[in-house]
Amino acid sequence: MSIEQSQSDFEHAKRLLPGGVNSPVRAFKGVGGTPRFFARAFGSKVYDVDGNAYIDYVGSWGPMILGHAHPDVVRGVQETAAKGMSFGAPCELEIELAELVIDMVPSIEVIRFVNSGTEATMSALRLARGFTGRDKFIKFDGGYHGHADGFLVKAGSGAATFGEPDSAGVPADYAKLTLTAPFNDLDAVKRLFAENRNEIACIIVEPVPGNTGVMDLYSTGFLKALRDICDKEGALLIFDEVMCGFRVAEGGAQQRFGIMPDLTCLGKIIGGGLPVGAYGGREEIMRRISPDGPVYQAGTLSGNPLAMRAGLETLTRLREAGFYDALEQKTTRLVEGLLAGCRDAGVPAVANQVGAMFTVFFTELDAVRCGADVSTHCDLAFFGRFFNAMLDEGVYLAPSQYEAAFMSAAHSDEDIDFTIEAARRVLARLTT
Numbered sequence: 001m002s003i004e005q006s007q008s009d010f011e012h013a014k015r016l017l018p019g020g021v022n023s024p025v026r027a028f029k030g031v032g033g034t035p036r037f038f039a040r041a042f043g044s045k046v047y048d049v050d051g052n053a054y055i056d057y058v059g060s061w062g063p064m065i066l067g068h069a070h071p072d073v074v075r076g077v078q079e080t081a082a083k084g085m086s087f088g089a090p091c092e093l094e095i096e097l098a099e100l101v102i103d104m105v106p107s108i109e110v111i112r113f114v115n116s117g118t119e120a121t122m123s124a125l126r127l128a129r130g131f132t133g134r135d136k137f138i139k140f141d142g143g144y145h146g147h148a149d150g151f152l153v154k155a156g157s158g159a160a161t162f163g164e165p166d167s168a169g170v171p172a173d174y175a176k177l178t179l180t181a182p183f184n185d186l187d188a189v190k191r192l193f194a195e196n197r198n199e200i201a202c203i204i205v206e207p208v209p210g211n212t213g214v215m216d217l218y219s220t221g222f223l224k225a226l227r228d229i230c231d232k233e234g235a236l237l238i239f240d241e242v243m244c245g246f247r248v249a250e251g252g253a254q255q256r257f258g259i260m261p262d263l264t265c266l267g268k269i270i271g272g273g274l275p276v277g278a279y280g281g282r283e284e285i286m287r288r289i290s291p292d293g294p295v296y297q298a299g300t301l302s303g304n305p306l307a308m309r310a311g312l313e314t315l316t317r318l319r320e321a322g323f324y325d326a327l328e329q330k331t332t333r334l335v336e337g338l339l340a341g342c343r344d345a346g347v348p349a350v351a352n353q354v355g356a357m358f359t360v361f362f363t364e365l366d367a368v369r370c371g372a373d374v375s376t377h378c379d380l381a382f383f384g385r386f387f388n389a390m391l392d393e394g395v396y397l398a399p400s401q402y403e404a405a406f407m408s409a410a411h412s413d414e415d416i417d418f419t420i421e422a423a424r425r426v427l428a429r430l431t432t
Helices: 004-016 071-081 092-104 117-132 186-195 222-233 252-257 305-318 323-345 371-377 380-393 413-430
Strands: 038-042 045-048 053-056 110-114 136-140 178-181 200-205 236-240 263-267 277-281 350-354 357-361
Touching: 053 413, 071 305, 092 110, 092 277, 092 305, 110 117, 117 136, 117 200, 117 236, 117 263, 117 277, 178 186, 186 200, 186 222, 200 222, 222 236, 236 252, 252 263, 305 323, 323 350, 323 357, 323 413, 380 413
Parallel strands: 136 178, 136 200, 200 236, 236 263
Antiparallel strands: 038 045, 045 053, 110 277, 263 277, 350 357
């Protein structure tokens, strides 16, 4: 396929934007090749500026659960935009979306809308500190919770450690308030609490990790144990459901696994593709936020009417009978087909899937349970070749072995069949 215009656009963009992109993974540095510049999208497909079509399993990194440009969502946004795109003041759509989210997510009693997942997590962390009067918190290896300073720290090597800055510009002294532990390592978590008695405000965790590739934490009892530890130690448990919220069940991972956090961070799907985030939880905690309480957080575009309407149109359709069963069945069929293709080609691979999120890992491990498994035991170079070959076949996957892929309601049986057959052709070429 010709990608001449994407190549030209990328060269132009590199003169104007850092790396030619506005978010790092888009630069394809982990896989090589030229990023595609997209011109439009509809249903299960995206179309680049050269006119090439791709079956899309990125879905704008998760929010396009109904598919791109769903007619009802587009119509709702257009109707709302015609009445004004931003007020910087309250609107009734905020109330409607708040009621809907609270009804759907088991642990949320009061909610605050913000503009991104990063705003949601950094605000929830500040709230946890303000509520408990403690400064330190625990995150896990490879767990991505946005780019606020406190979250950008390196994980411990084999054991729980104090964090070290993982980005220039993050003060080392500030990063020391971040404690890190390996995924699925309860002993490390317990050691951190023992070594920092009455200093830890919260644990923040993705209940379905997606930024190391999809990880399976619930089958080990890890999340339930974290809940018990927080209860014992007087710390809050924060579920970062920015990625998995409304994607693995109507009420998110907490509903699917029956584990209630104190605070939940949301994003992506609740805006139907527009920029939005939210955090919510127990009323006694949320009432500490200004203007009810002393924990300050504000935002000019928070509760933006366009995002609120897009979220309402999207979430309403997720409640239709059988929606999640059908979505998961599609995802399972694709994952099983991809793994079968790997087996037939003699390519070692395993997959993790939770609901409509999945990652196929090229590895000889029997299971991938943490970020270290990916960096140490997965064939990242092979993934890069596979990714680019699938792109040439017209299938758009996440440009990193460390990312989740997403199914949408718009993907057809034909899309799935095409993807499986494309993978078989690619695997055959890569192994001969």
